[in-house]
Amino acid sequence: MMEYARMKFYCDESRCIECDGCSIACAEAHELPVGISRRKVITINEGIPGKEFSTSVACMHCTDAPCEQVCPVDCFYIREDGIVLHDKEKCIGCGYCLYACPFGAPQFPRDGAFGAKGAMDKCTMCAGGPLETNSEKERHLYGQNRIAEGKVPLCAAMCSTKALLVGDAQSVSNIFRARVAARGKGANAPYGWDKAYKNQ
Amino acid sequence: MKKYLYMFIATLALASVAWATESQIWGEMRIQNILGYGQEESLKLGVLFTFLQSKYFAWIFLAVLIGVPTVFFVHYKLVGPKVFPHSHKKHYAFNLFHRTVHQIAAISFLVLVPTGFIIVFGDFFGGGTLVRMAKNLHGIFTIPFAIVVIPMALMWLKEALFNFEDVKWFMILGGYLSKEKQIINATQFNAGQKMWYWVAILGGITMILSGAMMFFLDFKMEMLHNLTGLSQIDLLRVAAIVHNVMGFAVVALFITHVYMSMFAIKGAVNSIITGYVEEEEVKFLHNAWYKKLKEKGKF
Numbered sequence: 001m002m003e004y005a006r007m008k009f010y011c012d013e014s015r016c017i018e019c020d021g022c023s024i025a026c027a028e029a030h031e032l033p034v035g036i037s038r039r040k041v042i043t044i045n046e047g048i049p050g051k052e053f054s055t056s057v058a059c060m061h062c063t064d065a066p067c068e069q070v071c072p073v074d075c076f077y078i079r080e081d082g083i084v085l086h087d088k089e090k091c092i093g094c095g096y097c098l099y100a101c102p103f104g105a106p107q108f109p110r111d112g113a114f115g116a117k118g119a120m121d122k123c124t125m126c127a128g129g130p131l132e133t134n135s136e137k138e139r140h141l142y143g144q145n146r147i148a149e150g151k152v153p154l155c156a157a158m159c160s161t162k163a164l165l166v167g168d169a170q171s172v173s174n175i176f177r178a179r180v181a182a183r184g185k186g187a188n189a190p191y192g193w194d195k196a197y198k199n200q
Numbered sequence: 201m202k203k204y205l206y207m208f209i210a211t212l213a214l215a216s217v218a219w220a221t222e223s224q225i226w227g228e229m230r231i232q233n234i235l236g237y238g239q240e241e242s243l244k245l246g247v248l249f250t251f252l253q254s255k256y257f258a259w260i261f262l263a264v265l266i267g268v269p270t271v272f273f274v275h276y277k278l279v280g281p282k283v284f285p286h287s288h289k290k291h292y293a294f295n296l297f298h299r300t301v302h303q304i305a306a307i308s309f310l311v312l313v314p315t316g317f318i319i320v321f322g323d324f325f326g327g328g329t330l331v332r333m334a335k336n337l338h339g340i341f342t343i344p345f346a347i348v349v350i351p352m353a354l355m356w357l358k359e360a361l362f363n364f365e366d367v368k369w370f371m372i373l374g375g376y377l378s379k380e381k382q383i384i385n386a387t388q389f390n391a392g393q394k395m396w397y398w399v400a401i402l403g404g405i406t407m408i409l410s411g412a413m414m415f416f417l418d419f420k421m422e423m424l425h426n427l428t429g430l431s432q433i434d435l436l437r438v439a440a441i442v443h444n445v446m447g448f449a450v451v452a453l454f455i456t457h458v459y460m461s462m463f464a465i466k467g468a469v470n471s472i473i474t475g476y477v478e479e480e481e482v483k484f485l486h487n488a489w490y491k492k493l494k495e496k497g498k499f
């Protein structure tokens with residue numbers, strides 16, 4: 001049996017230059033409808049010297065994902081590598097996953113009847129959905145399935161400062177530790193790790 | 201021509217930027233929305249909602265859905281219905297306005313409650329089209345209820361104020377635990393009906409408001425933030441918790457109301473269709489009202 005590595009996102013706050021490239025690359029690659037942006041760059045503590053930093057947030061693919069716990073139609077499934085995905089054909093667009101999510105990741109196009117919330121959309125870590133891998137329908141509903149093609153998620157692949165990384169937990173923490181050691185500061189875990197990965 | 205085209209494109213671009221910053225959830229407010237999550241000094245509403253929704257809400261709804269009808273089934277078998285003769289004199293108690301308003305509220309509830317349950321037990325129904333349809337109907341039938349709730353509140357307000365007699369009614373539970381027909385000294389509405397009035401009106405309005413918040417999701421109401429100190433997403437969490445908790449009470453009393461009018465007092469439901477109440481029924485169950493009507497020479 002193959003041991004699956006747990007996939008994680010890591011955004012290095014000392015490197016992120018708030019260029020917004022990840023967010024735009026994601027929207028273009030997955031041909032997202034207007035108004036949906038799976039990834040967003042935010043600046044925390046804006047204007048406070050020494051405390052201000054930018055980071056890129058999307059779905060973190062949490063351990064014991066809260067969204068999965070609250071969904072009334074149980075449409076989430078968590079892959080063995082930890083990627084949290086959902087079935088848009090089952091989803092009713094109730095919004096509960098958004099209320100549970102620590103990162104405000106789930107979004108809702110207003111394409112349901114009478115302007116009601118349509119099926120939820122969020123980052124798939126470029127791993128598509130429950131439909132046939134790389135089928136036209138999967139691409140249409142969930143965007144590219146780069147993981148199935150052996151490619152890195154696009155946001156991290158194009159990040160010019162290599163602030164945004166994605167990979168198995170072990171490699172990601174090795175890089176994190178190496179960078180902290182080289183800088184001699186900033187040993188705190190990056191924003192969101194405590195909530196998403198319980199600092200494991 | 202080209203100039204206009206550029207202007208058009210520029211407007212579009214500006215509009216999309218405006219959208220991004222306007223959003224109360226995913227725009228600039230995203231920071232406020234997510235930084236508070238799980239913080240010591242916050243109410244931890246995200247954690248609380250996740251806990252309640254994943255562990256309790258569906259089970260409590262199931263308990264209400266099975267428990268309340270079971271109690272009434274046992275009541276029906278042990279105590280049985282109260283049957284009043286229907287050939288006697290009647291009193292015209294509900295005019296066309298009363299009946300229309302009540303009937304619209306009734307139809308709305310007959311849709312809102314079952315569709316609410318289909319959403320709550322969405323995984324049982326397999327999600328997808330059926331549950332999505334239930335969600336849409338749930339939203340649509342909020343509108344007729346929202347239209348009639350205020351007229352209904354006003355037209356029955358005077359009858360629904362509690363008085364001292366109501367304490368006695370509660371002590372014997374309206375005489376519904378005995379097979380005999382007792383004379384109950386209630387006015388037009390007894391204490392049980394008054395209780396339902398308040399849950400249906402105040403609870404109903406709460407359900408409309410919390411439901412509307414969840415429907416619109418990305419609305420902007422500065423006032424609510426100032427008043428509560430909560431971020432947009434925390435407001436939505438409160439709405440979801442309130443909608444479920446108030447839902448327990450609304451469903452429990454709605455089932456009670458239906459049982460009383462359809463089964464426990466045989467034929468009582470007719471009064472809201474024809475407008476007429478039976479003399480015998482009024483005499484026994486609403487004696488204070490009966491005396492007043494007699495004085496006025498009714499029946």
Ligand code: HEM
Nearest residue numbers: 094313316317319335339342404407408411412414415447
């Ligand atoms: C006076 C009665 C009620 C009113 C006016 C009402 C109204 C609403 C509205 C407007 C929504 C938002 C719909 C949307 O987002 O598309 C909603 C959501 C919801 N309601 Fe109700 N509701 C009522 C009773 C109930 C009851 C009795 C239940 C449970 C048995 C229930 C369960 C739910 C659930 C689970 C949701 C969230 C899912 C969703 O947003 O679609 N509701 N309600």
Ligand code: SF4
Nearest residue numbers: 059060061062067101
């Ligand atoms: S970040 Fe939000 S949507 Fe993504 S797994 Fe965690 S709770 Fe679910």
Ligand code: SF4
Nearest residue numbers: 071091092094095097
């Ligand atoms: S919006 Fe969809 S995915 Fe999210 S909790 Fe509701 S049904 Fe589940």
